[in-house]
Amino acid sequence: MRSLVSVAAAVTLVACATDPQPKRSFWDLSQQPVPQTEAERTEQCLALNREVARQTSLYPLAAQTSYALAYQAKINDNIAALQSRRTQLACDVQQVETREKSPINTCFQKCRELTSRTEEQCFDACK
Numbered sequence: 001m002r003s004l005v006s007v008a009a010a011v012t013l014v015a016c017a018t019d020p021q022p023k024r025s026f027w028d029l030s031q032q033p034v035p036q037t038e039a040e041r042t043e044q045c046l047a048l049n050r051e052v053a054r055q056t057s058l059y060p061l062a063a064q065t066s067y068a069l070a071y072q073a074k075i076n077d078n079i080a081a082l083q084s085r086r087t088q089l090a091c092d093v094q095q096v097e098t099r100e101k102s103p104i105n106t107c108f109q110k111c112r113e114l115t116s117r118t119e120e121q122c123f124d125a126c127k
Contacts, residue, residue, distance in 0.1 A: 030085050045091035052082050 029051050035041040055078050062071035086092065104126050111122035 030081050035089070041089055041091075045086065045089055048082050048086050048089070048091060052079055052086075055079050055082065 029044075029047055032044060035044055055075050059072060059075055062068055062075060065071060107126035108122050111117055111125060112119070115122070117125065
């Protein structure tokens with residue numbers, strides 16, 4: 001009997017001690033530094049989206065408790081803070097790469113607009 005209790009305690013300790021993917025808490029997500037790269041921004045936005053979905057899924061569970069209004073108010077506060085962070089990071093704004101025209105294209109376009117040269121003459125002048 002004693003060995004069975006020891007084995008059960010060991011299994012419980014091992015199961016609780018190993019976390020395959022550490023989860024970031026609401027507080028960690030809302031207090032992270034501003035990302036420096038687009039990849040970091042995308043990663044933070046995805047994590048924020050997941051946490052908003054998780055918080056939203058808690059809402060029906062909170063309604064079943066005796067402190068439903070208090071729990072639901074806290075969930076609403078958390079979601080508002082996460083949404084604010086999403087806005088700060090511009091998660092809903094699609095990032096568009098701005099491509100500068102190459103110097104030859106800019107020259108060619110200006111040549112055609114501002115002179116009476118042919119396309120061939122402008123191309124030769126801009127090479």
